[in-house]
Amino acid sequence: MTKLMLTGRHLHPMAEPAAESFKRGRIGRREFLATMAALGVTTAGALALGGIAARPARAAEPKKGGVLRVAMNVKAFRDPRTFDGVEMSNIARQCNEYLVRWKRDFSFEPWLLEAWEMSDDAKTLTMHIRKGITWSNGDTFNAEDVIHNLNRWCDASVDANSVASRMGALVDSGTKKAVPGAIEKVDDFTVKLNLPKPDISLIPGMADYPAVIMHRSYDGETDPMKAFAITTGACELVSWQPQVSAEVKRKDKPWWKGEFWLDGVKWTDYSADLTSMIAAFESGDIDTDHETAADSLKQTEALGLTNSEIATGSTIVARFNVGNKPYDDVKVRQAALHAVDNKVVLELGLNGKGKVADNHHVGPMHAEFADIGPQQHDPAKAKALLKDAGQETHVYELISLDDDWQKATADAIAGQMRDAGLKVDRKIIPAATFWNDWNKYPFSCTEWLGRPLGIQVVALAYKSGASWNETAYSDPKFDALLDKALAQPDPDKRRETMKEIETMLRESGIIIQPYWRSVYRTYRKGVMGCDQHQALEQHLDQAWIESES
Amino acid sequence: MGWFLLKRVGLMLLTAFCLTFIVFALTNLQPNLEKMAKTLVNTRMSDEEVARWLTRYGYEQPVLVRYGEWLGVMPGWTGSDENGKPIGRCLNPDIAPEDAPRFCGVLQGNLGYSTVFKAPVKAIIAERLALTGWLMLWVMIVMVPTALIIGVLAGMREGSRLDRGLSIFSIATTATPEYVSGVVFISVLASSAVGLQWFKGSAASAMEHMTFENFTLPVLTMALYGMGYIARMTRASMAEVMTAQFIRTAHLKGLSFGTVVVRHALRNALIAPFTVIMLQFPWLLTGVVIVESLFGYKGFGWTLVRAADNNDIELLLSCSLVAVVIVLLTQLISDIGYVYLNPRMRVA
Numbered sequence: 001m002t003k004l005m006l007t008g009r010h011l012h013p014m015a016e017p018a019a020e021s022f023k024r025g026r027i028g029r030r031e032f033l034a035t036m037a038a039l040g041v042t043t044a045g046a047l048a049l050g051g052i053a054a055r056p057a058r059a060a061e062p063k064k065g066g067v068l069r070v071a072m073n074v075k076a077f078r079d080p081r082t083f084d085g086v087e088m089s090n091i092a093r094q095c096n097e098y099l100v101r102w103k104r105d106f107s108f109e110p111w112l113l114e115a116w117e118m119s120d121d122a123k124t125l126t127m128h129i130r131k132g133i134t135w136s137n138g139d140t141f142n143a144e145d146v147i148h149n150l151n152r153w154c155d156a157s158v159d160a161n162s163v164a165s166r167m168g169a170l171v172d173s174g175t176k177k178a179v180p181g182a183i184e185k186v187d188d189f190t191v192k193l194n195l196p197k198p199d200i201s202l203i204p205g206m207a208d209y210p211a212v213i214m215h216r217s218y219d220g221e222t223d224p225m226k227a228f229a230i231t232t233g234a235c236e237l238v239s240w241q242p243q244v245s246a247e248v249k250r251k252d253k254p255w256w257k258g259e260f261w262l263d264g265v266k267w268t269d270y271s272a273d274l275t276s277m278i279a280a281f282e283s284g285d286i287d288t289d290h291e292t293a294a295d296s297l298k299q300t301e302a303l304g305l306t307n308s309e310i311a312t313g314s315t316i317v318a319r320f321n322v323g324n325k326p327y328d329d330v331k332v333r334q335a336a337l338h339a340v341d342n343k344v345v346l347e348l349g350l351n352g353k354g355k356v357a358d359n360h361h362v363g364p365m366h367a368e369f370a371d372i373g374p375q376q377h378d379p380a381k382a383k384a385l386l387k388d389a390g391q392e393t394h395v396y397e398l399i400s401l402d403d404d405w406q407k408a409t410a411d412a413i414a415g416q417m418r419d420a421g422l423k424v425d426r427k428i429i430p431a432a433t434f435w436n437d438w439n440k441y442p443f444s445c446t447e448w449l450g451r452p453l454g455i456q457v458v459a460l461a462y463k464s465g466a467s468w469n470e471t472a473y474s475d476p477k478f479d480a481l482l483d484k485a486l487a488q489p490d491p492d493k494r495r496e497t498m499k500e501i502e503t504m505l506r507e508s509g510i511i512i513q514p515y516w517r518s519v520y521r522t523y524r525k526g527v528m529g530c531d532q533h534q535a536l537e538q539h540l541d542q543a544w545i546e547s548e549s
Numbered sequence: 550m551g552w553f554l555l556k557r558v559g560l561m562l563l564t565a566f567c568l569t570f571i572v573f574a575l576t577n578l579q580p581n582l583e584k585m586a587k588t589l590v591n592t593r594m595s596d597e598e599v600a601r602w603l604t605r606y607g608y609e610q611p612v613l614v615r616y617g618e619w620l621g622v623m624p625g626w627t628g629s630d631e632n633g634k635p636i637g638r639c640l641n642p643d644i645a646p647e648d649a650p651r652f653c654g655v656l657q658g659n660l661g662y663s664t665v666f667k668a669p670v671k672a673i674i675a676e677r678l679a680l681t682g683w684l685m686l687w688v689m690i691v692m693v694p695t696a697l698i699i700g701v702l703a704g705m706r707e708g709s710r711l712d713r714g715l716s717i718f719s720i721a722t723t724a725t726p727e728y729v730s731g732v733v734f735i736s737v738l739a740s741s742a743v744g745l746q747w748f749k750g751s752a753a754s755a756m757e758h759m760t761f762e763n764f765t766l767p768v769l770t771m772a773l774y775g776m777g778y779i780a781r782m783t784r785a786s787m788a789e790v791m792t793a794q795f796i797r798t799a800h801l802k803g804l805s806f807g808t809v810v811v812r813h814a815l816r817n818a819l820i821a822p823f824t825v826i827m828l829q830f831p832w833l834l835t836g837v838v839i840v841e842s843l844f845g846y847k848g849f850g851w852t853l854v855r856a857a858d859n860n861d862i863e864l865l866l867s868c869s870l871v872a873v874v875i876v877l878l879t880q881l882i883s884d885i886g887y888v889y890l891n892p893r894m895r896v897a
Contacts, residue, residue, distance in 0.1 A: 160591030279750030
């Protein structure tokens with residue numbers, strides 16, 4: 001018989017009711033599994049209770065050996081808290097690790113932490129640090145390291161430290177450092193965070209790619225060889241040459257987590273040029289890539305390669321900046337929203353490789369998603385709204401990055417608006433200069449990566465005055481709702497608030513968010529376990545090479 | 550001769566000075582600096598953060614002062630980073646700040662530090678130029694003899710069927726830019742689309758070990774383009790020589806056609822192509838930009854693209870220095886060589 005609970009106790013009384021609501025379709029699969037894990041039910045137990053067929057067992061046992069060759073942009077190393085590309089973290093994460101890992105099945109796995117506990121009011125987070133992990137220099141991994149990293153993360157005075165915005169309530173907005181007394185060392189292996197206000201996004205924030213844990217002596221060294229001289233991970237860094245290549249190899253010493261199958265990993269930079277990447281696959285120079293663009297899937301398939309797909313919270317928004325006339329008028333914004341049929345944009349912009357979204361930046365991949373129905377598509381109303389606003393002659397200028405799918409998406413949006421009788425110009429800016437003013441353009445398309453909680457991205461992108469708020473949208477009522485949602489750890493309760501947030505966001509008309517993207521990774525036959533991750537992370541401890549190419 | 554050389558070296562220095570100043574001024578335009586700060590620190594940096602960063606790292610000084618620093622006639626800037634640690638142009642982590650030299654520019658033999666590759670410019674240029682050197686060497690080995698043979702064969706009997714055939718070939722290759730021929734070669738000779746797959750469409754592995762398989766296509770792509778041009782020049786020169794009086798004399802002496810071509814015509818016909826071949830070096834330097842990017846071969850051309858993309862000031866400056874030296878040096882060799890090949894010329 002299946003063992004239902006992780007420990008010897010009898011089945012948790014809340015498990016069966018939860019399974020019941022799952023079977024009746026009241027909660028999603030992802031949320032059900034997360035609930036079961038929280039109650040201490042085994043995975044096998046959860047599958048049995050929920051009546052889910054277990055995935056077929058792995059056909060082959062992992063094999064040790066071989067160097068995995070990956071095509072990826074090798075960006076220059078910098079202080080991890082200022083990472084601005086997941087590519088950097090994919091090299092770093094083989095050497096150093098994270099407190100928490102966001103897994104491919106969207107659940108969180110305690111990694112350097114053994115467990116954590118959030119109080120009911122979401123104001124105290126107790127973190128239990130995993131025992132028995134040693135740094136490569138012999139130091140024991142303990143609370144000192146965690147506190148050192150937490151303090152570094154919370155230092156908002158450092159240019160471009162993006163973890164500070166993920167640490168939310170822990171950062172004092174006045175001193176731009178951690179709130180005094182908030183980080184409390186209970187003992188060598190326990191750290192308690194006393195938050196001035198509730199914040200449920202801390203754990204997901206710690207799983208995000210810039211939050212890699214460095215040794216307590218790390219002080220912003222930018223030479224990767226020195227920065228990764230002391231590590232906890234399975235691999236050691238061999239070389240890191242920006243724009244060219246990077247290499248890690250498995251350490252001789254055993255890894256606390258168990259087996260790392262590959263002998264090493266080598267990343268080679270093939271720039272963004274598709275031809276050279278396909279050529280590299282054909283030449284047998286690479287085993288897998290970082291990400292495969294949706295429009296080259298046909299080519300990679302034709303080569304007999306495997307494409308791994310995962311639906312994500314990644315998306316693109318065509319957003320208005322309300323600081324620019326006439327976009328301060330909600331009617332002008334709403335006119336655009338009503339003119340665009342998101343289904344068509346998905347079809348034209350992404351070859352249908354994704355899921356239609358409803359202009360409020362929260363989706364079914366988020367536990368707290370509240371379905372408020374699709375965006376109303378009504379070209380006649382669009383025209384009427386514009387007339388109401390007295391802006392019939394207004395010419396929208398939609399700016400986008402010079403990138404295949406983003407360009408195509410913006411073109412599709414512009415096309416839809418033209419079909420509705422609106423006047424639209426398009427402007428394409430190369431990547432080199434696009435980001436100079438990304439948050440100031442009056443009307444432009446921006447790519448957003450997915451985040452585990454729906455509330456996270458909304459708070460990051462649409463809160464008044466937030467550094468990544470590119471819409472200049474500011475509404476105290478909306479901010480109050482965000483604060484309320486951030487204090488609700490239970491997704492079911494939070495859903496009520498989210499409903500209001502989503503509705504308000506859509507009614508404000510600041511974004512056209514046409515779809516959720518799927519992301520792809522390609523690998524050759526004989527390579528196992530390097531499927532695409534929703535945040536493009538490379539968890540290569542899962543990968544092995546079954547046969548040489 | 551000595552005066553001539555001196556003049557040439559002087560010209561080279563002057564050109565290098567002017568060119569680097571232009572490059573310096575362009576890369577130091579305010580938007581370029583802001584863009585660079587964002588690529589270096591964080592793409593989504595705020596304007597205040599950018600301004601603070603630029604001031605801290607000495608980019609806010611007047612352009613002339615900074616150019617002087619790069620040249621090594623002005624002392625390098627100093628300051629401190631956000632943690633109060635001393636930083637400066639001439640400082641590096643391996644020596645104590647007090648011992649660091651005051652001047653560190655080109656005149657002191659310091660080409661600076663590449664912001665893209667995070668390494669000293671000197672090391673990068675040396676490594677990448679060596680890789681391009683191999684590519685150029687093989688291109689020359691393939692291109693020059695083939696082009697000369699085609700040119701001579703075409704030019705020795707002007708208007709013949711052989712001449713027409715070879716002329717069409719050489720015009721066609723010269724009229725096809727590398728980015729077209731390269732893609733055609735990859736899809737025809739290296740991809741499963743056509744199925745030949747004789748070669749590799751990526752030359753990335755050639756950086757470590759060159760093989761016939763991975764290096765043929767880039768070499769072929771570059772060689773074909775230049776080949777047609779040299780062949781056309783050789784043909785014209787050959788055709789002209791073949792109508793000269795002394796060739797008629799040789800014929801009338803009763804020499805065989807082969808002997809006339811090899812003994813009498815060839816030597817005279819090769820003077821003009823020599824100059825053209827020397828001029829191919831600067832051209833190769835630009836040709837590698839496309840071919841190296843296309844085949845993922847990380848040499849000088851590829852470095853130039855990356856440096857320009859990321860506004861890597863000091864690397865771009867050194868790339869221009871290299872370009873100036875190569876262009877003027879090959880011209881110098883071509884001028885001197887011309888004198889030796891053609892006894893009618895004397896260097897003043």
